[in-house]
Amino acid sequence: MKQDEKDVKMKILDAAKVLFARKGFEGTTVRQICDEAGVALALVSYHFGGKENVFYALFDAFAPDFLNTEYELENPEKDLRAFIGEFVRLRMAEPELINLLQQEIIMQSPRMEKLQRYLFALWMQLRRILEAGREKGCFDFESMKHTLHFIIGSLIFTRIAPSIDDIFESADMQGKEESVEAVAAYTTRFIVNGLK
Amino acid sequence: MKQDEKDVKMKILDAAKVLFARKGFEGTTVRQICDEAGVALALVSYHFGGKENVFYALFDAFAPDFLNTEYELENPEKDLRAFIGEFVRLRMAEPELINLLQQEIIMQSPRMEKLQRYLFALWMQLRRILEAGREKGCFDFESMKHTLHFIIGSLIFTRIAPSIDDIFESADMQGKEESVEAVAAYTTRFIVNGLK
DNA sequence: GTCTATACTTGGATAGAC
């Protein structure tokens, strides 16, 4: 029965993750979540205490991966490459979560206040890497604020429109599979060059 | 009376623009729009025929600016700089609209289908500039799809969180005003370098 | 054209049977 409970909670979280990413928090109804999860309407309230808590539980379930590396700042370019690599890995492992996060950031939703708990440290790590790199002369940029936006924007924005993306996807890959390493390499190259 | 009508429609559009950007399309109610605009609830239906049409009217009202330049592709780097400059100008003139657009792109909302009418040409222009630059040897990149994402992400993403951005804002500027030209210059530099 | 009042629908959350 403990197994069943976890099963249902997980089914709800999985369904909510996809729906929130696709239709937004407000655009998703508890009914849709429960239908998709194949469970009764009442179970969201029972297990989580409401729709909003499902949202937070989503990040609690996956957030530990957000921040597991400490950087030495001895070699900022190496640190930045590692940071980008980690972010790309997370993004490709949990695209819906990154999608949802991006939405919430953009609209400065009231839910962001609690999410900042996880994110603040992440942005600060990136900032420290940039600062260290600027002082050591390996990065060159003028505005810290805009540079952070450029980098995070490059890292986080992964969709124009399915119809358009598919055109380029097939032109790029010619049927080959797209590996995480390859995407990380593209991303690192673009960002690191942007800081020269 | 024609003046009054336009006045009310404009008041609704202005209110909707801010609210949609901030709370999303689904998160915004017609009541909020009308309250903010200072008009009666019924007027959204009367003038626009529903909430969804307010959304489209917003882009109809501002979209002409989206695409007013043709590029010769003789000098792709110059074209790219011009493209970025135009986008940054639009973004700083209409931040709410770009915000809203970004949300809709990310969640692939059903409203995107109509919006693609305006956007498709824009993305294709950027793509042509990149292609031309790649052939002429002034740009170097591997994946067209990801490169477009990087560029658009850098152009469009302008917010982490007010509390965080403000820290860097004041550190960057030390009280000075931030000009459109300066931001366009930062952005151009980051993106153009990223393509080397 | 604009307002107030209201009809109708949908959403979140709970009560109570199992």
Next chain:
DNA sequence: GTCTATCCAAGTATAGAC
């Protein structure tokens, strides 16, 4: 723990007075 049935609040849209 899970279900069905229901309550209540909130949303969109309209009817009808002015």
